[in-house]
Amino acid sequence: MSNFFDSDSPTNLTEFSVSELSGSIKRTIETAFDHVRVRGEISGYRGPHSSGHAYFSLKDDKARIDAVVWKGAFSKLKYRPEEGMEVIATGKITTFPGSSKYQIVIEQLEPAGAGALMALIEERKRRFTAEGLFDPARKQMLPFLPKVIGVVTSPTGAVIRDILHRISDRFPVHVLVWPVKVQGEGSGDEVASAIHGFNAMEHDGPIPRPDVLIVARGGGSLEDLWSFNDEAVVRAAAASDIPLISAVGHETDWTLIDYAADVRAPTPTGAAEMAVPVRAELEAQLAALGARHSGAMSRQMDLRRQNLRALVRALPSLDQLLALPRRRFDEVATNLGRSLELNTLNKRRSFERVAAKLSPDMLARRLGEHRQRVRERAALSERIVERLIERNKTRLGRFDAALTAVPGRLKGMTDRSKDRLESLGRRVDAAVANDLRRARQAITAQDRVLQSLSYKNVLARGYAVIRDENDRPVSRATGLAHGQAIAIEFSDGRVGAVAGEGGLPPEPVVQPPKSAAMKPLRKPEPPAGQGSLF
Template identity: 50%
Template sequence: MDLFEDDTTGGNAPEFTVSEISGAVKRMVEGEFSHIKIRGEVGRVSFPRSGHVYLDLKDDRSVLASVIWKGVASRLETRPEEGLEVIATGRLTTFPGQSKYQMVIEDMRPAGMGALMAMLEARKKKLEAEGLFDPARKRPLPYLPEVIGVVTSPSGAVIRDILHRLRDRFPRKVLIWPVAVQGNQCAPEVTRAIEGFNRLTPGGALPRPDLLIVARGGGSIEDLWGFNEESVARAAAASDIPLISAVGHETDTTLIDYVSDRRAPTPTAAAELAVPVRLELMGWLDGQGARLTRGLERDLTQRGQRLRDLSRALPRPERLVETARQRLDYAGDRLPAALRRGVDRHRLALSDLSGSLRPATLRRAVAHEAQRVANAATRLTPAQTRLIAARSEALSARAARLRPEALVADITRKQTELDRLTQRLIDAQSRLARQQQDRITAASRLLDTLSYRKTLERGYAVVRSGDEVITSTEQAKAATCLEIEFADGRFAVGSAPAKSRKSKDEPPQQGSLF
């Protein structure tokens, strides 16, 4: 039905409301384009908090606004990125609020292998520019980890190969975090597994692994695409636990291989990188033990031989103490007589000292000291009297200086001196000002005398061409316009080439200045 068909021959068109027109257009568009596939390049992409995805599909001439609702966006295998060429399946609808049409996308896939590789290359360049591939940030693997965390599918052959290889080489505790290794849920589950292992507490009920292995068997690039997602690569780069990537076969390369600390060509090789061979370590320890035993035996033999050689060079012990024993015997013979002489000498010294400590001597010493104290006491009173008199006199002199009359006289004298110094300062400032004024006047007269304007007043003129002063006829001939300055002002004149003289005696003709 034509909405704009005239119902009468008079041309009176029916009237519609805006909502009626918008609804009719919406039904028409949705009826005609209820299921379509569009190939185009993803333009502007936005991911608001609502979970919906708003993007543009474009080619070299047109742009189509599109929306992916939250439920569909969570099931997409490929996250839309700007510049990615895709094939979108969905339906067209209108948005009456802005009078525009848009596509509601129900499925989106990259437009062939070239689009996937282009998107992978773009992600690789982005992460490399951020420094996530820098070898300096890669950490060494622990030599013998106590606990190994494995992120892989619990039902595949990969986990059996890893466990079997670990059992053969060096049995360790293994924690398995089951994840989907392909499909829509692969990237988010692997990301949560890596982050979950890093959140475990060291030494807790569930021990934190010392090493992580992210493993998967071989497959096509679509099967391995989950390990090319940016979230997986960033989780592996941010892991505090050293990480080995073992995704695909030796020829398969994913983004997680670039950011991991070590890349293993196969899951079995990852297990070999994780632990050493126990039997080889035991053999090495036995060899080291044997070497240590032989070294100790050889060292003990050498030291015993050295001790015997040195002992032959030493004298006999009896000879070492013969001289000391003889000196001891000699000193022992002299000791009793020396003790008696020492006692007699100290007894004589004590007798000499005790003679000066007799009672009569002590009484004389005490009486002498008492007489000295009495003499000092008799001199003390006159000395104190003289000191007090001197201090009183000094205090009276200071009190006289602090009387009101003395203070007023001192202030008056100081004020007179200040007035005299003030008047001298004013006089000096006046003389300095007159001297400076005289110098300025003389300089002004000199400037006026030397000014070129005084020369102009005597009948001279200054010829200019622009800002340049003309000082020769050659410059005047070359100038296009001349300006002459007299004492009373300036005016411009046209310049004409001067006529050459016919003879030396004929004066040049004066041209008109106007």
């Protein structure tokens, strides 16, 4: 019996490789589902990959399918995918043979009806509110009379014409228009870039920076106004340093930029009316205020003039002011002569009374009284001086007795001081001797160190020092020239020599010590043109 599992057994099944089978399944599925529309909720979306492709899943309550949006299709999507958004995806089903998976390649993506868009708007609104982008404290006041107005809108629609016409009628100012798309793919990015661009302008740049911005668009459906619900537009409006007016759609149309803007206008024309006042009304108001000011000034001047006249009438005349001083002056002038005569008479009477008291007898009597008082005081002074002399004699006697006993006490004190001085002298001599001994020992030790380090000890062992004509030591033979005079120092003296060429110098003449019985040797003559070193 043949083996049932024998590989050579005949069969009518076609044999496929794994790659062939995967490719066949891929072609079958792509042929059967080359164009499908799938409704589901986006799950696992984390934004586009670094390659530009987007990967996520579509799910409902029972199943889940992987989805991919290639880079080229992603940039053309009208609505960008968001986590939890219910959408209708249009594309084709394909497989990934490497892992036996299938997925949908999305070419178009749209929300699953207006309800899905409203749910997405509400979700964004809650998120932006939690971040504080709609906080009323962030709102800015509009300038009363802006010099430059920036408008972000389509340059070809009726909106810009209505805004320009309304501003021209009310108060003509300089208007800058930043043209953008207000509907369709990429319109949200253009609006956000326009808001950032106006804020990036410099105050003193070549193009004047707007004092207020108007973001405007005409009415339309929710899908038409979707660009103004874009996250980039809302964040740009909330971050704008220039006050911003939102004028998107009609009065019943609401978008997220309306919450982030500083002011919402019901229509683009209403935005123009909010941006500038009516010039004619301002002129009329200014004229009325000028007239009121002139009238008030006139009435004020009249009132001040009346008050001044009343005050003038209340002031007394010059004659009335000087009447009392004049009367007092006349009275004083009248009484002055009589007062001088009476004063002279009183002074004369006083002098006569004093003169009547002065007579020779009275003066002699008073002189005698004064002489008697002087004699009494002189006698009293003599007695006082005598008592003081006796008292001082007594005190001097006591002092003399005390001084007689002083020499004995002084001699004892002198002897004690002399003994103490001798003791201190002996201590000083001992201290000085000790200091001298220590200093002599230290000098002796330093001298031994100096002798051990001296080069003369080296000379005593048979070495010599070569010096040039400047008495500087020569350490190398290359430092000497032929015929140059040198000195050789030994331990017991120096000898002169001349440097030779390539050999030993001539034999030096040793100078023996000088004595009375021997004359010193004659010094060698130095070479011509060279002075002697000795």
